[in-house]
Amino acid sequence: MSTESDETQSSLKTGAAAAQAAVAPAPFLGRMFNAENLTKVGSLILLTVLAIVPITVYLQSSFRVHVEGSQLGLTLANYVQTFTEPKILRAIWNTLVIAVGTAFFSSIVGVALAWFHARTDMPWRGALEPLTLIPFFLSSFLGAIAWWALAAPRIGILNRWMIDLFGVSTPPFNIYSMTGIIMVMALFYVPYMYLFTIGSLNRMDPALEESARVCGTGVLRTALRVTIPLSTPAILSGAIIIFVVSAGVFGVPTLLGPIARIDTLSTVIYVKMEEYPLDLGGAAAAGSVLMLIAVIGLYVQRKIVAPRSYVTVTGKGFRPNRVMLGNWKYAALALNLAYIIMAVVLPLGALFLASINRAWLGGFRWSQLSFYNWDFILFSYDYAMDAMKNSLMLGFVGGFMTVVLCTFLSMVILRGRNKKLSSVVDYVATLPIGVPGLVMGMAFLITWIKTPLYSFPLFLLMLAYMTRYLPYGLRTITAILQSLGAELEESSRVCGESFIGTIRKVTVPLLRPGIFAAYLMLFIMFIRELPVSALLATEDSTPMAVALYVISENEALGVVSAFALVQAFILLVGTILFRRLGNIEKLSV
Amino acid sequence: MAEVVVTDLVKKFGTETLAVDNISFTVAEGEFVTLLGPSGCGKTTTLRCIAGLEIPDDGEISIGGELFTSGSKGVCLPPEKRHLGMVFQSYAIWPHMSVAENVAYGLQAQGASRNEARGKVDKALELVGLSGLGGRNATKLSGGQQQRVSLARAVAYNPRVLLFDEPLSNLDAKLRERMRLELVNLVKELKMTALYVTHDQAEAMVMSDRIIIMKDGRIQQVGDPHSTYNEPTNSFVADFIGVTNIIEGSAEEKNSGGLLVDVPKLSAKILCGAGLDREIGKGAKVLVTVRPEYIELHAPDSDGANRLEGVVDKAVYLGQSWDCLIRVGDTDLRVHVRGDEPIEPGKRVTMYILPERCVVLKD
Numbered sequence: 001m002s003t004e005s006d007e008t009q010s011s012l013k014t015g016a017a018a019a020q021a022a023v024a025p026a027p028f029l030g031r032m033f034n035a036e037n038l039t040k041v042g043s044l045i046l047l048t049v050l051a052i053v054p055i056t057v058y059l060q061s062s063f064r065v066h067v068e069g070s071q072l073g074l075t076l077a078n079y080v081q082t083f084t085e086p087k088i089l090r091a092i093w094n095t096l097v098i099a100v101g102t103a104f105f106s107s108i109v110g111v112a113l114a115w116f117h118a119r120t121d122m123p124w125r126g127a128l129e130p131l132t133l134i135p136f137f138l139s140s141f142l143g144a145i146a147w148w149a150l151a152a153p154r155i156g157i158l159n160r161w162m163i164d165l166f167g168v169s170t171p172p173f174n175i176y177s178m179t180g181i182i183m184v185m186a187l188f189y190v191p192y193m194y195l196f197t198i199g200s201l202n203r204m205d206p207a208l209e210e211s212a213r214v215c216g217t218g219v220l221r222t223a224l225r226v227t228i229p230l231s232t233p234a235i236l237s238g239a240i241i242i243f244v245v246s247a248g249v250f251g252v253p254t255l256l257g258p259i260a261r262i263d264t265l266s267t268v269i270y271v272k273m274e275e276y277p278l279d280l281g282g283a284a285a286a287g288s289v290l291m292l293i294a295v296i297g298l299y300v301q302r303k304i305v306a307p308r309s310y311v312t313v314t315g316k317g318f319r320p321n322r323v324m325l326g327n328w329k330y331a332a333l334a335l336n337l338a339y340i341i342m343a344v345v346l347p348l349g350a351l352f353l354a355s356i357n358r359a360w361l362g363g364f365r366w367s368q369l370s371f372y373n374w375d376f377i378l379f380s381y382d383y384a385m386d387a388m389k390n391s392l393m394l395g396f397v398g399g400f401m402t403v404v405l406c407t408f409l410s411m412v413i414l415r416g417r418n419k420k421l422s423s424v425v426d427y428v429a430t431l432p433i434g435v436p437g438l439v440m441g442m443a444f445l446i447t448w449i450k451t452p453l454y455s456f457p458l459f460l461l462m463l464a465y466m467t468r469y470l471p472y473g474l475r476t477i478t479a480i481l482q483s484l485g486a487e488l489e490e491s492s493r494v495c496g497e498s499f500i501g502t503i504r505k506v507t508v509p510l511l512r513p514g515i516f517a518a519y520l521m522l523f524i525m526f527i528r529e530l531p532v533s534a535l536l537a538t539e540d541s542t543p544m545a546v547a548l549y550v551i552s553e554n555e556a557l558g559v560v561s562a563f564a565l566v567q568a569f570i571l572l573v574g575t576i577l578f579r580r581l582g583n584i585e586k587l588s589v
Numbered sequence: 590m591a592e593v594v595v596t597d598l599v600k601k602f603g604t605e606t607l608a609v610d611n612i613s614f615t616v617a618e619g620e621f622v623t624l625l626g627p628s629g630c631g632k633t634t635t636l637r638c639i640a641g642l643e644i645p646d647d648g649e650i651s652i653g654g655e656l657f658t659s660g661s662k663g664v665c666l667p668p669e670k671r672h673l674g675m676v677f678q679s680y681a682i683w684p685h686m687s688v689a690e691n692v693a694y695g696l697q698a699q700g701a702s703r704n705e706a707r708g709k710v711d712k713a714l715e716l717v718g719l720s721g722l723g724g725r726n727a728t729k730l731s732g733g734q735q736q737r738v739s740l741a742r743a744v745a746y747n748p749r750v751l752l753f754d755e756p757l758s759n760l761d762a763k764l765r766e767r768m769r770l771e772l773v774n775l776v777k778e779l780k781m782t783a784l785y786v787t788h789d790q791a792e793a794m795v796m797s798d799r800i801i802i803m804k805d806g807r808i809q810q811v812g813d814p815h816s817t818y819n820e821p822t823n824s825f826v827a828d829f830i831g832v833t834n835i836i837e838g839s840a841e842e843k844n845s846g847g848l849l850v851d852v853p854k855l856s857a858k859i860l861c862g863a864g865l866d867r868e869i870g871k872g873a874k875v876l877v878t879v880r881p882e883y884i885e886l887h888a889p890d891s892d893g894a895n896r897l898e899g900v901v902d903k904a905v906y907l908g909q910s911w912d913c914l915i916r917v918g919d920t921d922l923r924v925h926v927r928g929d930e931p932i933e934p935g936k937r938v939t940m941y942i943l944p945e946r947c948v949v950l951k952d
Contacts, residue, residue: 499669
């Protein structure tokens with residue numbers, strides 16, 4: 001070739017010789033202390049400080065009895081108390097009933113809706129899908145407030161309607177009940193189940209169903225005997241995750257439970273921590289039980305259910321044929337509409353009506369029409385406005401920092417040549433998924449309360465969010481990174497670009513949609529975050545969800561509704577904004 | 590200068606699986622060498638070890654006298670310090686860059702200025718026949734064109750050695766055949782050293798100066814296409830490259846014409862003239878391989894060894910030849926007969942094999 005390429009070659013040679021010289025004197029060190037291993041060890045140290053230290057301090061405190069000013073030695077007293085006190089045993093039972101009920105009902109509705117949308121000719125599918133998914137972007141706590149306005153025995157709109165229109169003598173609905181709690185939570189988790197299953201239903205090879213039809217089974221039997229069983233591992237995985245998450249939910253039972261004296265583990269922990277006398281050890285032990293429920297659930301999901309998934313996706317490109325439902329398609333439509341009415345229209349409508357009435361007596365009155373509540377929340381209630389600022393800060397900045405960390409960690413885990421170290425990083429980064437939010441908040445509180453970090457409460461809260469929700473962001477980004485194929489990066493390395501340069505020039509640009517999807521998800525989670533914040537937030541760092549909780553205890557329903565709608569508005573606008581910016585077309589859980 | 594030397598290379602996956610089991614070979618400057626073998630034979634792992642994408646467990650790799658990897662000395666240069674070019678099976682074209690940006694990438698990574706890079710990108714695109722497509726979105730191109738972009742990217746910065754990981758296996762048959770020759774011509778024109786990985790024996794035959802045949806992480810045979818085809822050392826190589834008959838027999842006497850092997854299944858004695866570079870005792874069990882096209886249907890008149898009588902069992906017309914199964918004794922022999930004269934099943938035929946076409950295998 002020409003002289004200029006000879007020049008390149010000679011310069012390459014000297015560069016390579018220099019590199020060799022740098023490696024040669026310390027061969028063993030050269031192998032162990034390269035940039036990749038240092039990065040991996042560095043991430044491990046970071047994760048240890050973020051996750052392992054607080055969890056260890058927390059567990060340790062559950063084995064101590066705290067007497068004013070001093071600590072006794074290790075003891076099982078807290079656990080003995082937890083498993084002997086009838087109130088706590090009842091709370092454990094209630095927690096399990098709520099979690100099982102929520103998982104069961106949201107699975108049934110979610111799977112049915114996913115099947116209607118993915119595989120049948122139900123009308124108006126395109127228009128109904130975004131409406132069906134709206135609860136995914138709101139929060140269960142918001143749903144609880146709305147259903148409180150709808151179905152509280154005396155002031156609930158639905159109860160008033162029934163009494164006024166049909167002359168029923170006693171209020172027919174009572175949201176302050178186990179049924180009420182489970183219904184509110186199940187409504188909220190339906191979209192999760194929908195998203196868990198729609199992907200596999202969409203991609204399932206239609207030949208699997210068609211061959212059942214050719215063999216002589218009808219539409220419904222094919223769905224029940226072939227389609228749904230093939231999705232069973234995916235459905236079970238989703239149901240277990242909903243079970244675990246709903247066992248840790250704090251907002252709904254704390255709002256709807258007290259009147260019917262329904263305690264759950266999370267409300268017990270909260271009361272032990274926030275009310276006099278403080279029972280740190282007891283709260284920690286109850287939290288450990290909650291953590292154990294989560295760990296067992298996730299273990300079953302990961303080790304037993306997930307590995308049994310069927311491979312039903314073939315490489316061929318195809319357009320799935322839809323199942324013709326006949327007249328049943330109107331029944332499907334009715335179910336979907338009923339869901340949207342109960343989960344979206346009624347709650348948001350009730351909140352809206354309540355927010356524009358000066359005084360709320362269980363029904364909208366033109367005579368009471370007023371924008372006082374909105375004016376108050378948006379322009380004169382400092383507490384609410386500070387909370388909004390804090391939450392926006394946590395959502396945008398905290399979400400951004402978490403997404404940066406997740407991107408970085410997913411590359412540390414999936415790329416590079418030291419696979420052993422990668423799997424350790426992966427393991428530690430996934431640990432927080434087994435730690436319920438309330439427990440994580442408590443762990444951060446007792447670990448850092450006596451350190452200077454506690455003087456920056458908003459920052460501490462952000463670190464806790466980051467740690468708690470790390471596994472979710474990480475999973476979104478690793479899924480995309482895995483699908484990218486390592487060759488795109490390997491060819492960059494072979495071309496002469498370094499590990500870091502490759503990340504900057506190849507990996508990150510390709511990951512962009514995934515990064516935005518993760519940012520969106522974390523933004524939503526951070527804006528509505530309640531369990532981590534409930535114990536950890538201070539007066540200066542109160543986020544919106546905590547403020548909403550406090551306001552719901554102290555203010556009239558109109559003010560509460562206006563504030564809840566502000567939160568809903570931020571969540572929905574944020575969602576649209578992120579999806580525009582990141583060109584996100586499909587949602588994933 | 591760019592000689593590749595691989596010595597005692599070992600790569601394990603997990604604790605059990607030996608992907609590469611202690612192999613050694615060299616690629617001379619300017620040589621085109623192919624690693625050939627079925628999937629899972631360790632050929633791609635070997636290539637990736639050379640590129641620095643896998644860390645070998647033991648052994649040494651050096652190129653042009655520079656040590657890249659050494660188990661005992663604890664050296665392992667990262668891929669970007671090796672100055673190699675690599676073409677991947679999936680093309681690995683970056684979808685967020687144009688064709689020209691893809692090709693310029695390696696040049697810029699190695700410190701070329703913008704202007705310098707532009708000139709070399711144009712030259713590389715011209716070499717692969719994609720002049721003028723630099724501004725296109727690379728992933729919108731056809732498979733063949735993407736493969737050319739990937740090739741241009743690998744040669745643009747004049748790497749010391751070009752590595753190919755099954756680069757043609759995603760292309761359709763016709764295009765694949767054309768690309769084989771183009772690719773070899775380009776590599777030879779640039780006087781580059783190339784190491785090529787494929788599972789396609791025809792590809793290896795067409796392209797390589799030398800072929801290294803691998804199985805289960807070990808090298809089975811090294812040689813040029815002619816010798817690997819005509820003098821396979823074991824039944825795996827004989828069977829993997831081309832089509833062949835492998836027959837069992839026992840050695841009788843050795844004379845100047847070769848080794849006489851008694852084959853009971855053919856009820857005949859075969860005089861073998863190749864694969865005799867080792868001591869074979871009388872009565873030893875041996876395997877003999879004969880390619881179907883070396884079995885001739887018109888035997889010379891003289892009586893004697895390597896003359897077989899048989900009945901046509903099946904015959905399939907392939908265009909340039911007949912692919913026949915001919916029943917001899919207790920077994921069927923695969924025979925390729927040139928020409929288009931019809932061959933009917935049931936026909937009695939006499940066959941003859943030149944002794945030097947009968948190869949005694951080493952297993």
